[in-house]
Amino acid sequence: MKYDRNKVMIETVKRLLRRNAGHHLRKIVNKTHAADLARIFYALPLAQQIKLYGMISDVEQRGILFSELSEIDHTTFLSFIQSLNIDDIVPVLEDMASDDAADILGMLPEELSDTLLKKMKKEGSEEVEGLLSYGDDTAGGIMVPDFIALREDMTARQAIESLQKEHVDVEMPFYLYVTDEYGKLTGVCSLRQLVVVSPQTPLRDFMSTDVFSVRTNTDQEDVAKLVARYDILAVPVTDENNKLLGIVTVDDVIDILREEATEDILKMAGAGAGFVETKSIYKSTRIRLPWLFASCLGGLAATLIIGGFEESLKKIAALAAFIPVIMGMGGNIGTQSSTIVVRGLSMGVLNVRDVWAVVFKELSIGLLLGLVYGTLIGVVAHLRYNMFQLGGAVCLAVICSMCVAALVGSLFPMIFARLNIDPAVATGPFVTTAIDIVAVFLYFQIAAAFLGI
Amino acid sequence: MKYDRNKVMIETVKRLLRRNAGHHLRKIVNKTHAADLARIFYALPLAQQIKLYGMISDVEQRGILFSELSEIDHTTFLSFIQSLNIDDIVPVLEDMASDDAADILGMLPEELSDTLLKKMKKEGSEEVEGLLSYGDDTAGGIMVPDFIALREDMTARQAIESLQKEHVDVEMPFYLYVTDEYGKLTGVCSLRQLVVVSPQTPLRDFMSTDVFSVRTNTDQEDVAKLVARYDILAVPVTDENNKLLGIVTVDDVIDILREEATEDILKMAGAGAGFVETKSIYKSTRIRLPWLFASCLGGLAATLIIGGFEESLKKIAALAAFIPVIMGMGGNIGTQSSTIVVRGLSMGVLNVRDVWAVVFKELSIGLLLGLVYGTLIGVVAHLRYNMFQLGGAVCLAVICSMCVAALVGSLFPMIFARLNIDPAVATGPFVTTAIDIVAVFLYFQIAAAFLGI
Structure with a gap:
């Protein structure tokens, strides 16, 4: 694998920063995916990081940058975020998926994260606070509340209508979870099934009752193994009463699997548990x-x-x-x-x-x-x-x-x-x-x- | 991590096999996910594997069993599949996703895989043969032809109609790829966008033209890294003319990442490249x-x-x-x-x-x-x-x-x-x-x- 492109990018950005070529920089920064930007960021001194950050116009890209930076190197990320204005951070956190925002807040000193939570819009901050109450490495800590849950007595037609009206903002409707009147998870069905069965059939008649789920306190590694083993794209998270609270999606599972593999490898070599090459x-x-x-x-x-x-x-x-x-x-x-x-x-x-x-x-x-x-x-x-x-x-x-x-x-x-x-x-x-x-x-x-x- | 459940299952199955308790066995076998069955299989002698296999009534579960067994241990899998009747294998391969079927066929001795290909229904075998022509560890070798491609001059309404009619069998419509009149990949849009824009808008007006894609000969590890880095659920695979041929989905990416991590770890320890603990x-x-x-x-x-x-x-x-x-x-x-x-x-x-x-x-x-x-x-x-x-x-x-x-x-x-x-x-x-x-x-x-x- 070669990441030569990164190297070239870093050199270009450094040169433009020296020349103070704001217009050019702005163009590059907004054309580059934030996952790549993060790699450029951690090769730059703090002052220049902040300058570049100010040029990112899309709040979603800022959020991705936060997540990526924090994954590559905690230390760099902490000194970076602590030197930003509170008001520059809040909208980014509000825009992020709540599990990612909770991850970021969980890393910050308590005082700062409290201030940020207070400033965030109520809806978002409540979700995030809910997630923060679960252990960092548990299903509860990595789940998102972005799922589609339908009542089991709905008909296929009603389900389709509800999808078109209410759940338009769920970007990836992997699975349609089915719950009873108390919100307890009872089954799962696919978009495809909704279209194939006759419109009057209630969900309970064709849903699959064989649904994998985990508890909020399940270790994230076990969640990842479940997803990997059964080739599923998301796994529902329930409380001890089987009430559906959120889902863990496959993109987070990939991060967990890579993280755990790296940890294993480094521990076996007696080189710490986190990646130290990026440290001084x-x-x-x-x-x-x-x-x-x-x-x-x-x-x-x-x-x-x-x-x-x-x-x-x-x-x-x-x-x-x-x-x-x-x-x-x-x-x-x-x-x-x-x-x-x-x-x-x-x-x-x-x-x-x-x-x-x-x-x-x-x-x-x-x-x-x-x-x-x-x-x-x-x-x-x-x-x-x-x-x-x-x-x-x-x-x-x-x-x-x-x-x-x-x-x-x-x-x-x-x-x-x-x-x-x-x-x-x-x-x-x-x-x-x-x-x-x-x-x-x-x-x-x-x-x-x-x-x- | 504990997989004690496996151990208990294996003991139970062995006991039932000794007692020749066919009815009980059949119930257990058909209640157990094939990924778990695979772990039981490789603890059993060949004759009992074949007996259990005969009890699996669902052809899809048989396919999952093939894939899982071949991942856990090539040798066990090879001796198992070679002792099955050809006519017992063909329907399973026909039912499998074509990339998985190609994986299985690629492992078999040429004579056997040729016989199987000839017996398979034409449509399926052509897809599989197409995939077999790409290198095993390349994007071409792991892609599936199960994607949704829409013409860029279609309107949002036409796109929705086409999804309801033609693409019902695509189980997971992650991304809607947009192509020009020659089948070249020009953009991507989401289900959500289709619903949000006014129905008369042609796709080309709102699709994102910033679409990640890989070539058929891209190394599978690079594909996996791309998916992991940009948190996407599938990546389109094109030929050298940018013609869309297939997609690589995230479940395959997880398998690749785990495989590569294991390979790295074992190679570093000088213990071969594949997992040897399951061998004699x-x-x-x-x-x-x-x-x-x-x-x-x-x-x-x-x-x-x-x-x-x-x-x-x-x-x-x-x-x-x-x-x-x-x-x-x-x-x-x-x-x-x-x-x-x-x-x-x-x-x-x-x-x-x-x-x-x-x-x-x-x-x-x-x-x-x-x-x-x-x-x-x-x-x-x-x-x-x-x-x-x-x-x-x-x-x-x-x-x-x-x-x-x-x-x-x-x-x-x-x-x-x-x-x-x-x-x-x-x-x-x-x-x-x-x-x-x-x-x-x-x-x-x-x-x-x-x-x-």
Whole structure:
């Protein structure tokens, strides 16, 4: 993928800003989709961001810019929005979908968001306040109240008429939800069905009663998985009495899925949970520092273990030469195992309850791969130093290290998942470090036994 | 996330199969969504899969089952479909969306897919054959011909009438595409606009001409990014003359995004590109074996390097004790850097052309983190062995190893991306191994210089 266009755009905008070419800038800014503008924005200093923002004439584009900026980089967005006039923000929030406005307000300092809510038109601010009362990462926090709900005793003809009159402002009428007299969700039907059945049929006679729904407190990741799994475009959100309150639409689901994938990947690498590349060098360093501490402690523990074998090393210095390969093979197969398990759990392909089956399989694979590479490396060791015992010790150490790594790499994420701790964290530096220590320890124990040192 | 329900279902189905409780089974099978059935299927032996399949009465559910099974596990799916009767498959393919049918046929051995195509009704098979002619991972390969295209000289009223008469079978009329007399895509409008404007207005007067589109040969990942970035529900696909041929819908985009994220994660861990956990032990071993070879070769190279310092090691055996911590610190910061760069590129937050800015930043972070941990580990080395030179050498080696790791970890994926090679591959065992070798080499060079050995 290339985003060269961005680069060119940024250069152009910067040049025009230097030249103060207001007319040109205004044209570019209003011709560019706000999702692209956001990428230009975060490459500019604050003063220039505000200048460009003032040139955006369409309030909807301003709203998209808010959302996009806040997704790319919280910090940049916060300093940007806090330096705007309150009166410049309010109309934008009013125009935004209420779930997006709630997202933005949820990020701001409480004082500012209270001020903004007070200034917003009553209708909009009540919707937003309602959404703010739900957890950020729950279905309630991401739903929109923009849905079409029809009573089950309506006829198909009445339904069509009501769609033409009342629901003209629902931009995307994916599904027509059907409710009973108390507003409880009882079914769903499609536009197509309305046209096909005879006009006098009440909705209850042809609606599908098999409707997926989630609760306001359902975790957003679970909502996303539901939508992805059943290929639906929106999922209705209900309260504990099954009363229909809103829908979560597929565009938000896409954002959630990407966000969660990024979080998983970064956690596995021990690089924080949010994207740090857009932060300053100092901030990135601070975020990454603690993750490396586990690895540092583990390395020092290995130092102590090896230090205990100083005399043996003086006799057979060749022992030291195989430390890297034994650690490396263990580390790499451990990463394979834990990555497969973490991703499998998150994709729903693996089940937390299958812990022993999964671990047994990984251990078997570790043993097979250990036999292959242990033999290979053992033979090399024997040929290189012409010491059969050294070859044997190295071979066995590789096998042990790879088995332990496959075991630890698969078992830890499974246990974490079972304890409801994010398994992605378990595959980071912690597991790698644990494997390193055990591998070095076993190697020297085995070598001592084989070589009689 | 828990999918305990699956586990319970699988147990229930197995029990009923043992008891031969056909009536019960049939009820369960037809009450369960095919996406869930697929998860039960792949836990069952082939004979039982076929038995259950025969019980599914709805041809649409059979189609969903095909798609889901093939997504979860190619191998299971292939042996399953090949043991069905041709006449049991044909009606299912005819009923499926043509892009999904093309996906299935593309997976089958050519002989079988030819036989199936010949047996299918002409209309369906031509659509599918058309799609099969495009690359599997391109917009052409995933588009559906199920779109609404209206002529730009139509009035709003004519458009509404045509929607009610001709396009009743388009289940989800997201966008109404507007074409000129040659079928070229010229604009897009929404259902809502049709109702709001005066009925005599021709489409060309109110349609939006700013319509995103992709070519049939656009990479599916780029299509997915476009849809995700601009929050649209479908993107039109055109040929090189801008003639509208199909649309890619958001449900397919979700599948692509999840697939690509999984692929990235697995490649980074050197665990193949597809999900291997569902394969047999033997097959998983075979897939993972070659990825570990790089690590094995690298480890053996490190062996040679250390072997060259055998005499130094005999004098100062403590040198060996710090090999793990120097390798570990390098490996971990290298993984951080490459993960951040790979994910940043794939999210579009980093730009391939910013290679020097990105690498400089990572190098700075590597240096800062190196200074912190180098000092810490160097002080420990000095205190433990009471040798100032050893402490100094270890300190400098940690700094160098972390700088090199940050450099290699960020530079390689950037270079790969620029050469249009998937950067995720670059972060796998190859980078880790390269870092290991360089770290060990530098460590012994520095130690030799500091300690005069």
